[in-house]
Amino acid sequence: MSFRYEIRLSGAGGQGLILIGKILAEAAAIYDEKNATQSQSYGPEARGGASRSEVIISDEDIDYPKATNIDLLLAMTQEAVDKYTADVKPGGIIITDSYFVKNLPGGDFKVYNFPITEIAENEIGKKITANIVALGLIEKLSQVVSDDAVINAIRARVPKGTEETNIKAFRRGQQLAE
Amino acid sequence: MSFRYEIRLSGAGGQGLILIGKILAEAAAIYDEKNATQSQSYGPEARGGASRSEVIISDEDIDYPKATNIDLLLAMTQEAVDKYTADVKPGGIIITDSYFVKNLPGGDFKVYNFPITEIAENEIGKKITANIVALGLIEKLSQVVSDDAVINAIRARVPKGTEETNIKAFRRGQQLAE
Numbered sequence: 001m002s003f004r005y006e007i008r009l010s011g012a013g014g015q016g017l018i019l020i021g022k023i024l025a026e027a028a029a030i031y032d033e034k035n036a037t038q039s040q041s042y043g044p045e046a047r048g049g050a051s052r053s054e055v056i057i058s059d060e061d062i063d064y065p066k067a068t069n070i071d072l073l074l075a076m077t078q079e080a081v082d083k084y085t086a087d088v089k090p091g092g093i094i095i096t097d098s099y100f101v102k103n104l105p106g107g108d109f110k111v112y113n114f115p116i117t118e119i120a121e122n123e124i125g126k127k128i129t130a131n132i133v134a135l136g137l138i139e140k141l142s143q144v145v146s147d148d149a150v151i152n153a154i155r156a157r158v159p160k161g162t163e164e165t166n167i168k169a170f171r172r173g174q175q176l177a178e
Numbered sequence: 179m180s181f182r183y184e185i186r187l188s189g190a191g192g193q194g195l196i197l198i199g200k201i202l203a204e205a206a207a208i209y210d211e212k213n214a215t216q217s218q219s220y221g222p223e224a225r226g227g228a229s230r231s232e233v234i235i236s237d238e239d240i241d242y243p244k245a246t247n248i249d250l251l252l253a254m255t256q257e258a259v260d261k262y263t264a265d266v267k268p269g270g271i272i273i274t275d276s277y278f279v280k281n282l283p284g285g286d287f288k289v290y291n292f293p294i295t296e297i298a299e300n301e302i303g304k305k306i307t308a309n310i311v312a313l314g315l316i317e318k319l320s321q322v323v324s325d326d327a328v329i330n331a332i333r334a335r336v337p338k339g340t341e342e343t344n345i346k347a348f349r350r351g352q353q354l355a356e
Contacts (some may be wrong), residue, residue, distance in 0.1 A: 022218075029220030039217030039243055040200075042207030065217055087305050 005144045006067040007055040011076025011097075013046070016131035021053035021152045023135060024145060030055040031149030037065040050079060057144055072142050074134055075158050076116070079103055095132070095137050112141065114176050120169060129169035132158075135175020147174075183322045184245040185233040188262055189254025189275075191224070194309035199231035201313065202323060202330045206235040209327030215243040228257060235322055251318050252312055254294070259283055273315050275308070290319065291352050298347060307347035310336075314351020325352075 007024065009017040018040055028154040036057045043104035045052065054067045075081040077100045084171040088094055093110045099117040114137065120130035132154070139150050151167065158166045185202065187195040192331065194220055203216035214235045220294040221261045223230065232245045250271040253259040263283040266272055271288045298308035310332070317328050329345065336344045 025218065025220050026224070029224050033221075033225070035221040036221050037217055039215055040203065041215045041243070042203050043214075043239070044214040046204070046207050047211070061221070062219065063244070064244070065219070066241070128195065 002058065002060045004056065004058045004060075004062075005072075005142065007054045007057075007068045007072045007138070007142070007144075008067050008072070008084060008087070009055070009074045010075075010080035011051055012102075013049050013051045014050060015076050016128065017051050017074075017076070018053045019136075019157065020131045020135045022152070023054045023157050024055045025057070026156065027145045027149035027153040028055075031152045032146055034059055039065055045154060050077075051173075052080075054082075072138060074138060076134070078101060078102060083165070085109070085115045091174055094172070095134065095141065095142050110141075112137065112177070115167065116173075119172060119176070122155035122174050124165065124169045126165060126169075129166060132166045132169035133173040133176070136170040136175070137177045138173075139170075140174045180238045182234065182236045182238075182240075182319065184248045185235075185252070185316070185320070185322075186245050186262060186265070187231045187233070187250050187252045189229055189252075189278075191227050191229045192252065193254050194306065195229050195230060195252070195254070196231045197335065198309045198313045199233045199317075201335050202233045202316070203235070204334065205323045205327035205331040206233075209330045210230035210236055212325055213240055216242045217243055228255075230258075230262075241326075249322075250316060252316060252331045254278060254308070254312070256280060263287070270329065273312065273318050275312070288319075290315065290355070295350075297350060297354070301350060302342060302343065302347045304347075307344060310344045310347035311351040311354070314348040314353070315355045316351075317348075318352045318355035336347065 008080040021038045025036035028034045029036040038055050070088045073088050074095045074096045088109045096113045098113045116133050119128040119135050121127040199216045204216035206212045207214040216233050248266045251266050252273045254275045268286045274291045275294040276291045294311050295308040300307040
């Protein structure tokens, strides 16, 4: 049987959600030898400062590259939780940042609420690594990409000189999930 | 009547095709107030070093974010020309880089073959601005985004300190098209 895994990364512009989408897609496709698409929609939300990126991972060609039945939602703002919870499938995973999200979604979901941005700021020492902390959570909770593949993709994608800080952030996210 | 314009940007990894896809999508959506999606597929081609990015611009919501009937194809390698010409609609635009492309496509297309990479290297002084020269060609030939919008999106997206060089590359591309 073929598999298809849909991830939506949502929050505000500047939170680095497109970067982690690209890292996930490259990890899956270049290092894990699956197929992946990564996409962004721009519309009225983008003009209001919201950001949304989608990654679809499959073992087959991906003919419809839009997420419609989400397996995992990362929501880094309250607005993103409120807007996108309805697109998550029953039993799906929702990861939220307790730094920004005060009202958690109800319903048949696995909700993981962590102080992602606070940890990035206080433990990693760089608030902008919050996206990579979230990536660690996604890797552990989804089990859809391998640890090695993500590490390779992080090294290939983050600015030179920041690799070790980012890997530390990734490891911290994985730990949180455990 | 609603309009939908499909662009595929194809070539090799490292040619900056994803960046210009993002610039086009942001120009259309954030500055021109249209809707846009930008996507990448990763699969066997990505493992072989090929790169492909798609941008769809519309005045309506974009429900199917995959290009199937291409209005404009940028092909920065011979492989890209050979592989994607068949997806361009009759009368569509194909822009090729004569530095890499030796066999031009036949058929009912408007083909524009320019030494894009050579111009970037010799006239702009930076080979890596070839993508932005191509962006100037795309803007003029497609007429689907406004000049102002692209300039704003370039300023927002290229590395700090490189704005003027990139705008020079963009202007040179526009000139070529005229």
